[in-house]
Amino acid sequence: MAYDYEKSIRPGKLPHIWCPGCGHGIVLKGLIRAMDTCELDRDKTAVVSGIGCASRLPGYLDACTLHTAHGRAAAFATGIKMAKPEMTVLCVGGDGDGTAIGGNHFIHACRRNINMTYVIMNNYIYGMTGGQFSPCTPTGMKASTTPYGNPDPIFDISKLAIGAGATYVARTTAFHATQIDKLIAEGIKHKGMAVIEVLDDCPTSYGRRNKFRSVVEMMKRLKDIAVPVTAAAKMTDEQLEGKVLTGVLFKEERPEYTEQYAQLIQRVQGA
Amino acid sequence: MAKKIALLQGNDACAHGALYAGCTFFGGYPITPSTEVAEVMSQELPKVGGTFMQMEDEIAAMAAILGASLAGAKVLDATSGPGMSLKQELIGYACIAEITCVVVNVMRGGPSTGMPTGPSQSDMQQAKWGTHGDHAAIVLTPASCQELYEETGRAFNMAEKYRMPVQIQIDEIGAHMRERVEFAEPGELEVIDREVTTLSPEEYEPYADTESIVAPLAPFGSGYRYHVTGLNKSADGFPTTKAELVAHEEQRQIDKVALNAADIEKNEEYQLEDAEVVLFAYGTTSRSARYAVNELRKEGVKAGMFRPLTMWPFPEKRIAELADQAKAIVCAEMNLGQMVIEIDRVAKGNCVVAHIGRVDGEPINPGQIIDKVKEVL
Amino acid sequence: MSAKAEIEIIERYCKGCNICVEFCPTKVLEMDAFVVKVVNADACIACNQCELRCPDFAIKVHKL
Numbered sequence: 275m276a277y278d279y280e281k282s283i284r285p286g287k288l289p290h291i292w293c294p295g296c297g298h299g300i301v302l303k304g305l306i307r308a309m310d311t312c313e314l315d316r317d318k319t320a321v322v323s324g325i326g327c328a329s330r331l332p333g334y335l336d337a338c339t340l341h342t343a344h345g346r347a348a349a350f351a352t353g354i355k356m357a358k359p360e361m362t363v364l365c366v367g368g369d370g371d372g373t374a375i376g377g378n379h380f381i382h383a384c385r386r387n388i389n390m391t392y393v394i395m396n397n398y399i400y401g402m403t404g405g406q407f408s409p410c411t412p413t414g415m416k417a418s419t420t421p422y423g424n425p426d427p428i429f430d431i432s433k434l435a436i437g438a439g440a441t442y443v444a445r446t447t448a449f450h451a452t453q454i455d456k457l458i459a460e461g462i463k464h465k466g467m468a469v470i471e472v473l474d475d476c477p478t479s480y481g482r483r484n485k486f487r488s489v490v491e492m493m494k495r496l497k498d499i500a501v502p503v504t505a506a507a508k509m510t511d512e513q514l515e516g517k518v519l520t521g522v523l524f525k526e527e528r529p530e531y532t533e534q535y536a537q538l539i540q541r542v543q544g545a
Numbered sequence: 546m547a548k549k550i551a552l553l554q555g556n557d558a559c560a561h562g563a564l565y566a567g568c569t570f571f572g573g574y575p576i577t578p579s580t581e582v583a584e585v586m587s588q589e590l591p592k593v594g595g596t597f598m599q600m601e602d603e604i605a606a607m608a609a610i611l612g613a614s615l616a617g618a619k620v621l622d623a624t625s626g627p628g629m630s631l632k633q634e635l636i637g638y639a640c641i642a643e644i645t646c647v648v649v650n651v652m653r654g655g656p657s658t659g660m661p662t663g664p665s666q667s668d669m670q671q672a673k674w675g676t677h678g679d680h681a682a683i684v685l686t687p688a689s690c691q692e693l694y695e696e697t698g699r700a701f702n703m704a705e706k707y708r709m710p711v712q713i714q715i716d717e718i719g720a721h722m723r724e725r726v727e728f729a730e731p732g733e734l735e736v737i738d739r740e741v742t743t744l745s746p747e748e749y750e751p752y753a754d755t756e757s758i759v760a761p762l763a764p765f766g767s768g769y770r771y772h773v774t775g776l777n778k779s780a781d782g783f784p785t786t787k788a789e790l791v792a793h794e795e796q797r798q799i800d801k802v803a804l805n806a807a808d809i810e811k812n813e814e815y816q817l818e819d820a821e822v823v824l825f826a827y828g829t830t831s832r833s834a835r836y837a838v839n840e841l842r843k844e845g846v847k848a849g850m851f852r853p854l855t856m857w858p859f860p861e862k863r864i865a866e867l868a869d870q871a872k873a874i875v876c877a878e879m880n881l882g883q884m885v886i887e888i889d890r891v892a893k894g895n896c897v898v899a900h901i902g903r904v905d906g907e908p909i910n911p912g913q914i915i916d917k918v919k920e921v922l
Numbered sequence: 923m924s925a926k927a928e929i930e931i932i933e934r935y936c937k938g939c940n941i942c943v944e945f946c947p948t949k950v951l952e953m954d955a956f957v958v959k960v961v962n963a964d965a966c967i968a969c970n971q972c973e974l975r976c977p978d979f980a981i982k983v984h985k986l
Contacts, residue, residue, distance in 0.1 A: 275984060275985075276930065276973060276982030276983050276984050276985075277973065277982075279979055283979070284772075288935055288978075288979055289934065289935045289937070289978060289979075290978070290979075292977065292978075293937070294937035294938055294939040294978075295937075295939035295940075295941060295977065296977055297977060298977065299976070299977025299978050299979065300974070300975055300976075300977045303974070303976075303977075303979070316770060317766070317767075317768050317769075317770060318766050320616075320765050320766070322612070325775075332772070333772055333774070333783065333784070336770055337770055338765040338766065338769075338770055338771070339770075339771075339772045339773070340612070340615065340765075340772075340773045340774075341772065341773065341774040341775065341776070342608065342611075342638065342775065343608075343634055343635060343638050343775055346604065346605070346608040346635065349600060349601075349604070349605035349606075349608030349609050349612070350608045350609070350611060350612035350615075351612060352598070352600075352605075352608075352609050352612065353570070353572060353598070353608065353609035353610060353611060353612025353613035353614075353615075353616070353620075354612040354613065354615060354616045354765060355612075356570070356596045356598060356609070356613060357569075357570055357596065357612070357613035357614075357616035357617065357618040358616040358617065358764075358765065358766045360766070361616065361765065361766045378601050378602055378605065379601065379604075379605050379608070381601075382600070382601035382605070448975075448977075449975070451971075451974035451975050452974060477939075488940065489939050489940070489941060490940055490941060490944040490945075493941060493944075493945070493975075535596065538591055539591045539594055542591040542592055543591070543592060543594070
């Protein structure tokens with residue numbers, strides 16, 4: 275039997291809204307497999323997003339889904355998790371949503387080390403509004419608002435998450451489909467803030483402007499630039515030029531926020 | 546058992562009112578002159594097993610309470626002008642997604658940073674129209690510490706009943722003055738909790754039409770899986786652009802307040818029976834107005850006061866009646882003319898409508914009001 | 923050579939992105955007017971790469 279995705283997809287919602295070749299669908303499938311791996315009870319699972327193409331993902335998933343305002347997913351999700359710590363809380367969204375307008379909420383969720391899993395689809399662009407540059411659009415590349423090439427340096431989302439205090443940070447790409455569910459599942463099982471960055475393709479708004487002839491060419495690029503962290507350890511700086519590390523980039527055990535707060539309540543009530 | 550009585554400042558009374566109403570989650574961000582609400586909640590919530598979250602910014606505070614509310618908590622946020630401006634988008638989100646919450650705005654003047662420690666009533670139109678798009682608003686304007694305690698409870702009741710944000714507008718004087726507050730015994734004041742659906746998860750639609758027009762909320766995690774979005778949606782919660790569905794949902798959200806205005810409205814009428822001049826005042830300004838009424842009566846002027854405790858929805862019907870009855874309605878408020886716009890609209894030229902405003906960080910005193918009344922008559 | 927899997931195409935979901943066609947190691951699939959079709963069923967080695975990378979839920983690989 276082929277993999278049963280339908281049981282997790284709301285009836286009548288396919289085909290989805292994403293453009294031909296958009297990697298978000300690959301991530302959605304990976305997320306479903308990860309949720310299955312972790313045997314999540316969908317009645318007790320909240321999937322929260324902001325605004326943008328990637329943020330339309332929760333609408334397809336048969337769970338408690340919340341499509342919030344631009345950038346605010348992590349803050350809404352924090353409220354859900356604190357009010358009902360027994361729920362599994364997943365955040366999904368894009369690079370612009372998560373690191374520009376939502377950057378503050380993102381880093382503070384990492385800092386608290388609250389037990390959530392944030393899957394951030396980095397396709398280097400604001401897709402839904404027609405291809406404006408994001409904090410992750412590589413310098414020099416074209417977007418509808420960088421017609422002369424992007425002058426801005428980029429955020430490295432995974433490094434940002436590590437620096438801010440997330441205790442599980444992993445990266446993969448839409449090409450490496452089997453790794454998506456493995457890393458997300460590991461993130462869900464991890465107690466604390468887990469961030470999984472998935473490099474992804476926007477053929478319509480990013481590829482078209484930047485001389486990619488097809489989504490296949492964009493996928494091949496993802497394949498080429500990805501270097502597993504284990505392999506990277508044996509490579510020189512020169513060899514790593516232009517490459518992106520994939521796999522589990524960072525993992526540590528640190529007190530988790532909802533547990534810390536529960537202890538605070540116990541302490542206060544005991545006093 | 547003797548009742549618990551305490552000398553509390555308004556912000557503290559507000560926090561204790563929220564606790565009485567069963568608030569279990571506070572999300573906030575420090576801002577003068579509202580911070581004491583957060584401080585009391587940080588002290589008290591853990592004692593009752595509740596959660597206090599000081600978030601990374603004002604927007605996050607608003608987002609956190611909405612998330613917690615969806616998970617079933619009774620939620621509060623307290624802020625002041627600049628914070629209120631930042632929260633506006635998510636106030637709108639709470640309107641369209643119909644998420645129960647109470648937001649306190651301790652008004653401090655502005656625009657921008659304004660006068661953080663000075664009183665003001667200049668966010669009254671923002672309270673109604675601050676967020677974009679058509680939407681209903683419920684806004685309460687208590688005038689004493691005791692009233693803040695009790696009206697905060699009413700704000701929760703309205704929010705729970707009508708599944709929407711309810712705002713409490715306090716001026717800085719109301720927030721920081723200290724008065725005797727009598728705590729209510731359990732069961733003494735009405736506490737309304739949001740209706741729970743009786744439908745099975747298969748039958749359940751989060752935004753379906755019901756008799757009360759307010760669809761019963763199923764908290765996340767309670768076995769009902771549904772979708773919440775800030776997009777225009779149909780009854781099933783999913784986005785739609787179908788004209789008739791969008792129009793229906795927008796209208797229902799306006800109607801749930803408009804059709805229940807009698808339940809939501811609350812006013813105090815002071816010496817209005819024979820009043821020829823009506824003072825329209827709210828918040829702490831109403832204290833000066835009450836004094837002015839008493840002084841004017843001593844001089845033989847038939848003055849009275851109309852004091853809304855619910856400012857929005859605006860008490861149109863009663864103001865129209867008073868415009869027919871009186872020679873003049875004089876609106877006293879610490880701004881340059883906000884609620885007077887509504888009075889003027891509703892009075893339709895049937896009486897003189899005058900305004901006393903003040904934005905210099907000082908309260909409106911009775912003398913100012915008396916002078917204005919004499920000038921108008 | 924016999925097929926290791928039967929490939930099911932849900933045509934109304936397919937958006938013709940060509941990812942499955944390009945990354946199939948045994949050239950089982952082809953694009954036909956922006957909808958994928960199976961042209962070389964016997965060559966399928968059931969590697970599942972097409973299903974995994976199909977963003978549109980349009981391919982199911984039923985292993986035989």
